[in-house]
Amino acid sequence: MNAKVTIHDVARLSGVSIKTVSRVLNREPNVKADTRDRVQEAVASLNYRPNISARSLAGSKAYLIGVFFDNPSPAYVTDVQLGAIGRCRTEGYHLIVEPLDSAGDVEEQVAPMLATLRMDGVILTPPVCDDARVLAVLDAEGVPYVRLSPDKDLDRSAYVRMDDVAAAYEMTAHLIKLGHKDIAFIKGHPDHGAAHLRYDGYAKAMAEHGLAVRDDRVAQGYFSFRSGFEAAEVLLAGEDRPTAIFASNDDMALGVMAVANRLRLNVPETLSVAGFDDTPGAKVVWPQLTTVRQPIQAMAAAAADLLLSGAARVDEGSSPPSRLLDFDLVVRESTGPAV
Amino acid sequence: MNAKVTIHDVARLSGVSIKTVSRVLNREPNVKADTRDRVQEAVASLNYRPNISARSLAGSKAYLIGVFFDNPSPAYVTDVQLGAIGRCRTEGYHLIVEPLDSAGDVEEQVAPMLATLRMDGVILTPPVCDDARVLAVLDAEGVPYVRLSPDKDLDRSAYVRMDDVAAAYEMTAHLIKLGHKDIAFIKGHPDHGAAHLRYDGYAKAMAEHGLAVRDDRVAQGYFSFRSGFEAAEVLLAGEDRPTAIFASNDDMALGVMAVANRLRLNVPETLSVAGFDDTPGAKVVWPQLTTVRQPIQAMAAAAADLLLSGAARVDEGSSPPSRLLDFDLVVRESTGPAV
DNA sequence: GGTCGCCTTGACAAGGTTGTCATGGCCTGT
DNA sequence: ACAGGCCATGACAACCTTGTCAAGGCGACC
Incomplete structure (x- = not known):
């Protein structure tokens, strides 16, 4: 040695x-x-x-890909890292992780790091991928970046996302196929783009199957366990209950399960519950949650691929590339035939 | 710009x-x-x-700290990263994450990366921190490293850990103070060092309070939800049930809750359940889990500190430094007075 | 008053790789 | 047989910072 x-x-x-x-x-x-x-x-x-230092000093590349995030779920971050690394390692690139504090002065956090490290590309996860300040600094420094599941300004850069509308549509269709006609929906945080898309998918599936969406069957949630819990308390109060609840993420679905449990409503015999995201918690409750799995690792790998292949570089005129990935409907025990 | x-x-x-x-x-x-x-x-x-490349080429430092892990829980990884970054950023260091595949040829994964990147230090998380092959490569390359919660060979390098024995002792004491006398314990994976320490803490607390540990009240688990579920099925079968179960991690405790739920045993009225680790899942069940919080971020920060301060460098003769951090007993709703 | 030594500063080399440009050999077309 | 062009290769500069060593200035001490 x-x-x-x-x-x-x-x-x-x-x-x-x-x-x-x-x-x-x-x-x-x-x-x-x-x-x-x-x-x-x-x-x-x-x-x-x-020697990578000498290499990047002499040449243009730094052999570093950055991953920026701000406090999303740990499972998400880890999957992104694993997915990105898979693609990077074969080409001799390394991953540099940078937690950001969006509440603070992001420019102050991002600008020096970009200037010092001269990374070859950056992967942005929500909610950082929609932070105009971060994007501005990246643009100014000329660092190519790919956004994961961005919400707004889709033409601004390369991005990778999943078809939230189609996924919510399929989940709703799954419930309808089980015989449910009275399906409630818990919306996600209104500031989060996916929240609207998921609702759209639900509404579309209901409409196409000739089912009405009652106003009092749609509750506002905020993607948190607590908000799901509170929404479920309202939805499940009284005798006139829906036979199924589709919460637009798993945390809220777990909140629903907790309420059902408290009210001694059997899942799925009396009430079917569906979530979205396939977080680790989904497998840890009983009965295990029917949900939608985002292919996070594959999305991150696709993002790394866009960066390494050079496709993410902004060309004047041509609109930046994007990838739309497939989702998985994960049917577990929390959904069953309508009563 | x-x-x-x-x-x-x-x-x-x-x-x-x-x-x-x-x-x-x-x-x-x-x-x-x-x-x-x-x-x-x-x-x-x-x-x-x-420019960091020029800097590290000219000087000796690379301004990079590595974090090696192999598939531990996402929450753990994220906390380690956050803790380490906190200390690194003020000194201009960056974090490079490297998932390892212990099942494969680790030398082949670690050696080239160490030679190319010349990191200033590495933080090793379990189970990588006990992989002799990884340690050997690090020693050979002369890269200082700090291990987080290492299991064996404590004199070999600097390390940071939590007092598992004391934590398990306190949790057991907490249950005893609530009036429980018949407390069952679910062990963790026997290959994992912490598993034994936690059992020791439980046994010590029982002994010091004059309570017997019945053989049929100690079940073998493997730190997984499923193993906790199965252990609980045995422990809770029949009429002669313990009034409390202390599972040596949260995933297993959640398995216990699922069984209790299925058997219609009210938690905590009929059965108290305690976990260990304070994973995100602990707050997502109902009732929320009483558990022990490891100060993961603080531990990672301490590890980064040992690295940056140069204390982690192996000095001939003197034994490497270590830090023992405090834990938090997090009392939530899953534990209550004995019946 | 001279010498010593410390504080402050600068000139220059070193560090390992890639980019640029030049060189020479060989092949092709006439 | 010769001009022109392509292929394979090498010499050297460039990249940007830190480390080494030397030098100048200034106060202190004898």
């Missing part, structure tokens, strides 16, 4: 100039196959690894 | 040599207060940020 093997050592051993070694390493053309092999042999035998 | 402000620009503007600017930036001594001010003014007005 000699601490410092440099490109010069490799060049000496394989009898070529350092530039040729560089060419081999970077898979540049114009190297004889014979020479290439000799260099690669030397690299292997010396266990040589190019 | 001029893309490239270098140290030369600052030097020119403030009328000193680049070396003096460097001295000011690195808070080196031997700069007149007057000069220092002038330089800082120039830095501010040009909005200059030193």
Whole structure:
């Protein structure tokens, strides 16, 4: 384990100039196959690894991809990291994570880090992906970025998202197919774009199946357990109850389950409950929650791919690329036939 | 936002040599207060940020701290990152996250990354912190590291951990104070060091309060929801039931709650349930879980501190430093007076 | 008054890689 | 046989900062 093997050592051993070694390493053309092999042999035998600092100082790339987030669910962050790493590692890139505090002075947090690190690209998760201040700094520094599930300003940059409308539609259709006609819905936080899309999917499915959406069957939630709990208390009060509740995320669905449990309503015999997101909590309640799984890892991998392939770079004129990924309807035990 | 402000620009503007600017930036001594001010003014007005690549190429530091993990709970990973960042950011360090696949060839994953990145230190989370192969590579490369809650080989490196024995002791004492005498315990995964420590704390508390630990009141679990569920099915079968169950992590405690729920045993009226770890799931069940909170963020911050302060560097002879942090007993609704 | 030593500063090299440009060999077309 | 062009390769500068060492200024001490 000699601490410092440099490109010069490799060049000496394989009898070529350092530039040729560089060419081999970077898979540049114009190297004889014979020479290439000799260099690669030397690299292997010396266990040589190019020094990333020198590399990024000399060249343009930093071999770093940033992941910015601000306090979303831990499971989400972890999945994003895993998905992004998968794509990055094969190309010698590394992931730098930067929690942001949107409540504070984000420019002050982002600008210096961008200037110092000169990352090759950044992946933005909600809610940071809709923070105009962050986007402005990135644009100013000329750092390409991809947004995950962005809400507004879709033309502004490359992005990756899931089809929330279709997913909510399918979940609603699933409930309808089980015989439910009286399906309540708990909306998500109004500031969150996905909240509206999910409601749209629900409303569309109801309409297309000839079912009415009663006003008193739609409750406002805020994506939190507590808000789901409170919404359910209202929805389930009295005798005139819906036979199913579709909460537009899992935390709220768990709130619904807690209320049902308290009221001694059997799930799914008396009440079907559906969630959205497939958080870890969904498998940890009993009965386990029927929900929609976002392909977070795949989305992050797609984002990394857009960055590494260079597709995310803003070209004047052409609109930035985007990817729309498939979701999974995860049917577990919390939904069943209507009574 | 001029893309490239270098140290030369600052030097020119403030009328000193680049070396003096460097001295000011690195808070080196031997700069007149007057000069220092002038330089800082120039830095501010040009909005200059030193280039990290050049910096680490010229100097010895890379300004990067690695965080290695292998598939622990997302909440844990996120907390570690937040805790570490807090300490790193003020000193201009950044966090590089590297998920490892312990099942595969870890050397192949770690060695190249260490050689290319030359990080200044690494934080290891369980179970990676007990992987001899990873430690060997780190030692060979001479990269200082701090382990979080390590299990074995405590003298080998700097580490930070929580007092699991004391925490389990206090939780048990809490139940005893509520009047419980027949307290069951669900053990954790036998390969996980904390599992034994937690059991020891429970056993010690029982013994010191003159309570017997019946063999059939101790069940083997594996830290998973399912294993907790199955253990509870056995513990709660029949009429001769314990009045409280202390599961040595939250996932298992949630399994216990699910069984209690199914058997229509009211928590906490008929059965008290206690967990350990304060995972997000603990607040999402009803009633909310009484548990022990590990100060993960504080532990990660302490680890970062050991690294940045240089204390983690292995000195010949002297044993590596360690920190033992306090825990919090989080009393919620799942524990109550004994019947 | 001279010497010593400390504080402050600057000139220059070093650090490892990539980019630019030049060089020489070989092939192609005439 | 020769001009022109392409391929393979190398020499050297550039990237930006820190480390080393030397030098100048100034006060203190003998």
